[in-house]
Amino acid sequence: MAISLMADAFEGKIEYLQIMDEKGNADQSLMPKDLSDSRILDMYKYMVLARAADAKTLSLQRQGRAATYAPLVGEEATQIGSALAMRQKDIFVPNFRQHGVYLARGTPPEALFLYWRGYEEGSSLPREFGALPIIVPVSTQMPHGAGMAMAQKYLKTGAAVVVYVGDGGTSEGDFYEALNFAGVWKAPLVTIIENNQWAISVPRRDQTAAKTLAQKAMAAGVPGMQVDGNDVLAVYKATKDAIESSAYGPQVIECVTYRMSMHTTADDPTKYRSDAEVEAWKKKDPILRVRLYLEKKGLWDDAKQKALEEEQSKFIDDAVDKAEKFVPDPKSMFSNVYSYMPQVLQHELDDALKAGFWQGDSK
Amino acid sequence: MKANMVTAINNALELSMKENDRIVLLGEDIGKDGGVFRVTEGLQAKFGESRVMDTPLAESGILGASIGMALAGMHPVPEVQFAGFMFLGFSQLINHASRYRSRTRSIYPVPMVVRTPVSGGVRTLEHHSDSPEAYYSHIGGLIVVEPSTPYDAKGLMIKALRMNDPVVFLEPTKLYRLFKEDIPDDMYEVPIGKAKLLSEGSDLSIITYGTMAPLVKDVVAKKKVSADVLDLRTINPLDEEAILASARKTGRVIIVHEASMSFGVGAEIAARIAENAIFELKAPVMRVASPSFPYPMPGYEKYYIPNELKVSQAIDHIMAVQD
Numbered sequence: 001m002a003i004s005l006m007a008d009a010f011e012g013k014i015e016y017l018q019i020m021d022e023k024g025n026a027d028q029s030l031m032p033k034d035l036s037d038s039r040i041l042d043m044y045k046y047m048v049l050a051r052a053a054d055a056k057t058l059s060l061q062r063q064g065r066a067a068t069y070a071p072l073v074g075e076e077a078t079q080i081g082s083a084l085a086m087r088q089k090d091i092f093v094p095n096f097r098q099h100g101v102y103l104a105r106g107t108p109p110e111a112l113f114l115y116w117r118g119y120e121e122g123s124s125l126p127r128e129f130g131a132l133p134i135i136v137p138v139s140t141q142m143p144h145g146a147g148m149a150m151a152q153k154y155l156k157t158g159a160a161v162v163v164y165v166g167d168g169g170t171s172e173g174d175f176y177e178a179l180n181f182a183g184v185w186k187a188p189l190v191t192i193i194e195n196n197q198w199a200i201s202v203p204r205r206d207q208t209a210a211k212t213l214a215q216k217a218m219a220a221g222v223p224g225m226q227v228d229g230n231d232v233l234a235v236y237k238a239t240k241d242a243i244e245s246s247a248y249g250p251q252v253i254e255c256v257t258y259r260m261s262m263h264t265t266a267d268d269p270t271k272y273r274s275d276a277e278v279e280a281w282k283k284k285d286p287i288l289r290v291r292l293y294l295e296k297k298g299l300w301d302d303a304k305q306k307a308l309e310e311e312q313s314k315f316i317d318d319a320v321d322k323a324e325k326f327v328p329d330p331k332s333m334f335s336n337v338y339s340y341m342p343q344v345l346q347h348e349l350d351d352a353l354k355a356g357f358w359q360g361d362s363k
Numbered sequence: 364m365k366a367n368m369v370t371a372i373n374n375a376l377e378l379s380m381k382e383n384d385r386i387v388l389l390g391e392d393i394g395k396d397g398g399v400f401r402v403t404e405g406l407q408a409k410f411g412e413s414r415v416m417d418t419p420l421a422e423s424g425i426l427g428a429s430i431g432m433a434l435a436g437m438h439p440v441p442e443v444q445f446a447g448f449m450f451l452g453f454s455q456l457i458n459h460a461s462r463y464r465s466r467t468r469s470i471y472p473v474p475m476v477v478r479t480p481v482s483g484g485v486r487t488l489e490h491h492s493d494s495p496e497a498y499y500s501h502i503g504g505l506i507v508v509e510p511s512t513p514y515d516a517k518g519l520m521i522k523a524l525r526m527n528d529p530v531v532f533l534e535p536t537k538l539y540r541l542f543k544e545d546i547p548d549d550m551y552e553v554p555i556g557k558a559k560l561l562s563e564g565s566d567l568s569i570i571t572y573g574t575m576a577p578l579v580k581d582v583v584a585k586k587k588v589s590a591d592v593l594d595l596r597t598i599n600p601l602d603e604e605a606i607l608a609s610a611r612k613t614g615r616v617i618i619v620h621e622a623s624m625s626f627g628v629g630a631e632i633a634a635r636i637a638e639n640a641i642f643e644l645k646a647p648v649m650r651v652a653s654p655s656f657p658y659p660m661p662g663y664e665k666y667y668i669p670n671e672l673k674v675s676q677a678i679d680h681i682m683a684v685q686d
């Protein structure tokens with residue numbers, strides 16, 4: 001009997017999709033048929049917006065105007081490509097880094113700023129937005145995705161659920177359990193593995209001995225593929241196809257991208273990774289290649305860029321203003337715990353009001 | 364040496380690892396990065412990757428594998444990055460660590476020290492500020508300690524690593540770097556199961572631990588009341604003797620903790636005082652705690668955690684009761 005070594009343990013083939021290379025050359029034979037130039041322009045604008053909003057939140061955090069923040073810079077193509085592939089009716093389940101997906105799905109940015117300023121009101125988007133709030137415990141959103149997908153099937157909504165998880169998140173039990181459930185249920189769940197190569201200080205290679213993260217789907221009988229996560233066209237196409245196929249069962253897409261910045265504002269990446277690695281990924285910038293593509297087609301220039309940046313910066317500043325005008329009402333902590341107000345909580349609230357613990361700085 | 368709680372625990376781990384080569388550390392980001400709070404900083408460089416392991420991101424795996432190592436004769440120190448994420452491995456602690464010893468009539472004890480940062484007050488994201496001590500205490504079979512000073516942190520860690528039990532070692536984030544104090548360079552033990560009097564007085568007793576201990580001490584000093592301030596240090600098993608002695612002495616007891624009020628540690632203490640010393644009390648036992656719902660986002664935390672005013676009002680209130 002042959003001894004099989006770990007390296008060959010999985011012999012299946014994982015497809016890898018790239019449509020547009022780092023220089024902005026797109027392989028026309030792979031181009032999604034429905035993709036007009038104006039749609040590619042939209043993608044570009046949302047990616048620029050996501051990066052600008054990200055930089056803004058980071059600077060607010062540095063000035064003490066936001067709490068700990070997880071930047072997305074570098075991961076714009078993964079987020080915007082997948083977001084724009086979703087249909088209106090589809091549902092988005094994030095972890096904690098998908099600010100770009102929220103924005104591309106039309107979320108008012110003030111909600112995001114409110115969240116990062118530390119208020120539940122930033123998690124209170126109307127259900128019509130089809131998005132769950134940010135979910136911090138890693139991978140615990142995965143079973144919610146499977147359950148929501150099952151519900152779409154049961155309720156015959158025709159919607160798919162698109163759930164995001166990081167490379168690190170694929171190590172949690174919840175990740176496997178969710179894929180397995182969705183597989184058994186043939187539920188319309190599309191899992192986007194946002195593989196940004198790092199889980200805080202732990203590199204992708206120390207996270208699992210598996211060669212790809214996409215192959216983890218196979219054990220659950222679920223199709224899985226890899227895409228160039230810095231290629232917005234590839235991410236868009238893969239997600240669009242997966243959403244269509246998800247009517248027959250779940251799909252997994254591993255987007256290979258890179259976390260260009262710190263894990264969160266509480267992290268110092270120079271402790272555990274080299275500048276050289278970061279520099280190498282800079283060349284694969286997800287926004288630059290789309291700009292090169294658009295310029296080559298005569299659809300973009302410096303003047304347009306300047307106008308876009310001005311427009312977006314006003315949009316973002318207005319949203320920050322709105323978020324900063326928000327005045328918290330501590331009573332709302334008590335009135336949203338149950339569907340009714342139990343006596344025990346009412347007493348705790350009355351005591352707090354009577355004692356004046358909140359005097360001076362709230363409603 | 365002058366140490367804050369971070370350096371005190373780091374030092375305790377280092378000395379213990381030198382003393383006992385069966386001690387290994389494992390967890391997310393504890394090696395190269397030295398832990399998100401730097402508690403394990405430098406230890407991988409000193410002891411190598413086989414004794415200080417960066418693990419995949421999986422709490423049930425970290426805790427379950429630690430139990431396995433302990434069953435096989437090692438003494439693992441798993442770190443869970445924040446207490447809120449320990450619930451992903453809750454089953455391993457509740458179903459297994461708590462009862463391997465009793466199920467096997469002490470053939471298979473589970474010597475391990477589970478470290479995790481707890482409690483809030485430092486404007487963290489959601490799930491980063493939980494105070495879960497009551498859950499781990501309720502099951503029985505798990506020792507639960509929570510130091511409030513660098514001195515106690517070092518001594519409790521050394522003691523925990525010389526015991527043959529599963530110890531849940533809760534480290535209040537807010538106290539990690541709050542202050543430094545002089546602690547012995549060498550190894551020393553702080554007994555497990557023994558509370559400590561932070562101040563002594565005759566008019567009332569305040570029983571507390573963790574983040575609330577320094578706050579209570581401050582309020583008592585400012586108000587110039589004559590109070591016993593008892594820092595539990597070990598939550599489970601409770602130091603019933605110290606609690607009852609102080610309650611009997613002063614006749615007025617306030618229990619202060621950051622964890623939410625309902626079904627909390629305060630309830631357990633109040634019940635034991637009621638059972639054993641109710642006729643010696645001058646006033647009903649009071650509790651000061653956070654309200655009975657999960658820890659809110661950072662914008663609301665100042666409306667949630669007990670503050671000095673709350674403790675101070677409780678003192679005024681209990682002192683006003685005529686006996």
Ligand SMILES: Cc1ncc(C[n+]2csc(CCOP(=O)(O)OP(=O)(O)O)c2C)c(N)n1
Pocket residue numbers: 097136137138139165166167168169170196198199200259263391420422444445448451
């Ligand atoms: C269950 C759980 N454990 C630990 C953490 C702390 N933590 C937050 S993010 C993170 C790394 C996540 O890595 P990955 O899944 O790759 O996502 P990324 O942060 O790279 O987007 C860790 C360990 C957490 N939030 N939840």
Ligand SMILES: [Mg+2]
Pocket residue numbers: 166167168194195196197198199200
């Ligand atoms: Mg990652």
